Amino acid sequence: MLEIDNLTHVYGEGPTRHHAIDGLNLSVAEGELLCIVGPSGCGKSTLLRSIAGLIKPTGGAIKVQGELVRQTPANLAVVFQDYSRSLFPWMSVADNVALPLRRKDMTKQQRREAAHEALDSVGLAEAGRKYPFQLSGGMQQRVSIARALAYRPALMLMDEPFGSVDAQTREDLEDLVLKVRGHHQMTIVLITHDIDESVYVGDRVVVLSKAPAHVVGDLKVELPSPRDQISSREHPDFVHLRAEVGRLVRGVASV
Numbered sequence: 132m133l134e135i136d137n138l139t140h141v142y143g144e145g146p147t148r149h150h151a152i153d154g155l156n157l158s159v160a161e162g163e164l165l166c167i168v169g170p171s172g173c174g175k176s177t178l179l180r181s182i183a184g185l186i187k188p189t190g191g192a193i194k195v196q197g198e199l200v201r202q203t204p205a206n207l208a209v210v211f212q213d214y215s216r217s218l219f220p221w222m223s224v225a226d227n228v229a230l231p232l233r234r235k236d237m238t239k240q241q242r243r244e245a246a247h248e249a250l251d252s253v254g255l256a257e258a259g260r261k262y263p264f265q266l267s268g269g270m271q272q273r274v275s276i277a278r279a280l281a282y283r284p285a286l287m288l289m290d291e292p293f294g295s296v297d298a299q300t301r302e303d304l305e306d307l308v309l310k311v312r313g314h315h316q317m318t319i320v321l322i323t324h325d326i327d328e329s330v331y332v333g334d335r336v337v338v339l340s341k342a343p344a345h346v347v348g349d350l351k352v353e354l355p356s357p358r359d360q361i362s363s364r365e366h367p368d369f370v371h372l373r374a375e376v377g378r379l380v381r382g383v384a385s386v
């Protein structure tokens with residue numbers, strides 16, 4: 132689904148030059164839910180924006196379903212951390228979700244139905260006529276997830292998607308992602324700085340070094356499914372893996 136070969140990215144030049152990514156290699160299989168963790172500022176968002184075709188890396192190659200990424204791939208959707216800036220405040224929730232579907236060959240009625248179905252799958256079937264400001268932060272992030280789901284992407288990228296919500300909502304959203312990935316056959320790459328979250332949600336956890344980022348760990352997570360916030364987190368494999376990921380992240384962190 133995704134092949135990253137010797138990715139390198141350098142921002143700016145001269146005194147403002149910053150080497151963000153250095154020789155990063157990674158491949159993600161179809162249907163996999165991969166979590167990427169790494170120290171703050173290591174280059175995780177730079178990596179994700181490169182995959183999404185939002186920045187042009189200075190070196191290396193990225194392929195999505197075998198196609199070299201030159202602009203945003205048509206079969207890709209992104210969920211950002213900052214839901215308050217990613218939803219249009221003047222559009223209803225249903226219109227926000229339906230908006231990207233204009234890129235697809237669908238009638239207005241089909242777009243409306245797809246938006247409703249996606250909102251239903253994130254537990255917001257009744258919220259379509261509301262406006263984003265009438266919803267809580269967690270609900271707004273659900274709308275962002277619904278918008279990505281309605282688009283039916285082959286690859287969904289999530290950049291710290293639960294970073295701006297409270298702890299309880301965060302757990303609910305983690306479970307929502309696990310639920311929807313079961314229904315929609317999708318590959319998901321989720322970026323987080325939360326070690327526990329990466330192990331709880333991921334099929335696999337990739338750990339990045341501090342800048343310039345490259346892969347320092349690649350661990351398979353084989354926790355029993357379905358996962359559960361209480362029992363999965365006390366499972367001996369979970370405890371073992373979070374310690375291992377923690378060691379890898381701290382071993383390379385500058386603090």
Ligand code: ADP
Pocket residue numbers: 142143149151169170171172173174175176177178342
């Ligand atoms: P992370 O997501 O891991 O916190 P980022 O990918 O956002 O890290 O940023 C990695 C580094 O690149 C940071 O030190 C950041 O200051 C720098 N950076 C990010 N965007 C730019 C930019 N447009 N120009 C210059 N430096 C940037």
